[in-house]
Amino acid sequence: MRDTEAGGVTTWAARGWAQEDGTGAEETGIGGATLRRLVDAWPRRAAVTSRAEMVQDRAEFDPAVPDYPLEIVPFAEHPRFLAAAPEQRQRVLTGLWIGYNERVIATEQLIAEPAFDLVMRGVFPGSDDLLVRQSVQQAVVDEGFHTYMHMLAIDRARELRQVHSRPAQPELVTYRRLRRTLAEMPERWERDVAVLVWGAVAETCINALLALLARDTTIQPMHSLITTLHLRDETAHGSVVVEVVRQLYARMNDAQRRTVIRCLPPALEAFAEQDLSTLHLELVTAGVEGADEIVDDLRATSSGRRLVRDFSGAQRMLQQLGLTHEVDFDFPERPEWSPAAGALR
Ligand SMILES: [Fe+2]
Numbered sequence: 001m002r003d004t005e006a007g008g009v010t011t012w013a014a015r016g017w018a019q020e021d022g023t024g025a026e027e028t029g030i031g032g033a034t035l036r037r038l039v040d041a042w043p044r045r046a047a048v049t050s051r052a053e054m055v056q057d058r059a060e061f062d063p064a065v066p067d068y069p070l071e072i073v074p075f076a077e078h079p080r081f082l083a084a085a086p087e088q089r090q091r092v093l094t095g096l097w098i099g100y101n102e103r104v105i106a107t108e109q110l111i112a113e114p115a116f117d118l119v120m121r122g123v124f125p126g127s128d129d130l131l132v133r134q135s136v137q138q139a140v141v142d143e144g145f146h147t148y149m150h151m152l153a154i155d156r157a158r159e160l161r162q163v164h165s166r167p168a169q170p171e172l173v174t175y176r177r178l179r180r181t182l183a184e185m186p187e188r189w190e191r192d193v194a195v196l197v198w199g200a201v202a203e204t205c206i207n208a209l210l211a212l213l214a215r216d217t218t219i220q221p222m223h224s225l226i227t228t229l230h231l232r233d234e235t236a237h238g239s240v241v242v243e244v245v246r247q248l249y250a251r252m253n254d255a256q257r258r259t260v261i262r263c264l265p266p267a268l269e270a271f272a273e274q275d276l277s278t279l280h281l282e283l284v285t286a287g288v289e290g291a292d293e294i295v296d297d298l299r300a301t302s303s304g305r306r307l308v309r310d311f312s313g314a315q316r317m318l319q320q321l322g323l324t325h326e327v328d329f330d331f332p333e334r335p336e337w338s339p340a341a342g343a344l345r
Pocket residue numbers: 108142143146230234
């Protein structure tokens with residue numbers, strides 16, 4: 001375990017995951033101990049209880065510092081983008097930052113919270129366990145605060161960068177995929193399992209999306225602070241969700257278990273998908289010439305169609321469920337920047 005990573009995030013990640021990569025969690029009762037430790041740590045760890053005042057700090061704004069890391073913009077090197085005026089490129093980066101926040105909020109509200117709600121409503125056997133309820137309710141409180149932080153981030157960016165209007169955004173791609181799956185499920189219990197699986201994949205994958213900005217030193221410091229605070233919570237949520245899903249899965253009947261296995265590949269696919277229409281929208285809104293060409297060129301490459309994702313959290317969940325060989329999904333290699341990769345080094 002490395003204790004030297006900036007902000008202690010990796011250290012926290014290491015602690016969070018270290019309990020779960022061991023063998024024989026069920027036999028040793030480590031699972032229950034993990035939830036107990038996570039529940040007890042919440043008052044010190046949660047952004048809402050420990051760093052709430054930080055998001056109000058307005059001191060650090062330098063207009064020359066970009067809102068979004070160029071390094072992760074898939075068309076950063078495209079000649080049509082490079083040919084755009086500096087103000088247009090800056091508008092694109094601001095738009096990407098605002099869009100990123102909008103999608104994080106939508107993921108909380110449309111994917112994560114509905115799954116947590118099902119657990120809190122006692123839909124699945126095993127969700128009446130005290131530690132399950134406490135850890136999930138803590139996560140629900142966290143998600144509300146995350147939405148608030150990202151909402152402030154949007155408002156602040158719009159004010160500081162004079163963004164007077166935003167183009168209407170397409171529906172979140174992961175939610176479109178969830179709706180498509182739900183539409184093919186006649187039974188309520190099947191749809192409940194699908195919502196749980198989508199939420200579990202979101203909660204084990206969102207930290208990779210947050211880490212991309214949290215670790216970046218080239219963007220507005222407030223942006224990396226907000227994503228760092230959020231990442232710290234989501235690292236804990238990843239551990240909570242792996243443990244909670246493991247406990248619920250153990251109590252599921254065969255039909256429910258088969259539905260979990262059936263839902264995992266499309267859920268993982270959904271979270272790997274790059275919605276090119278959102279990139280197109282930002283280019284057009286900033287007035288960049290050749291937006292169609294840029295996006296067509298991206299579409300022609302496999303890296304342009306897939307988001308860089310770190311699925312190590314989801315892989316750990318499959319391991320815990322004993323489903324590593326049951327789920328048909330081509331996991332990408334864990335990227336260098338993965339917080340979990342740091343934890344395991
Ligand atoms: Fe969150």
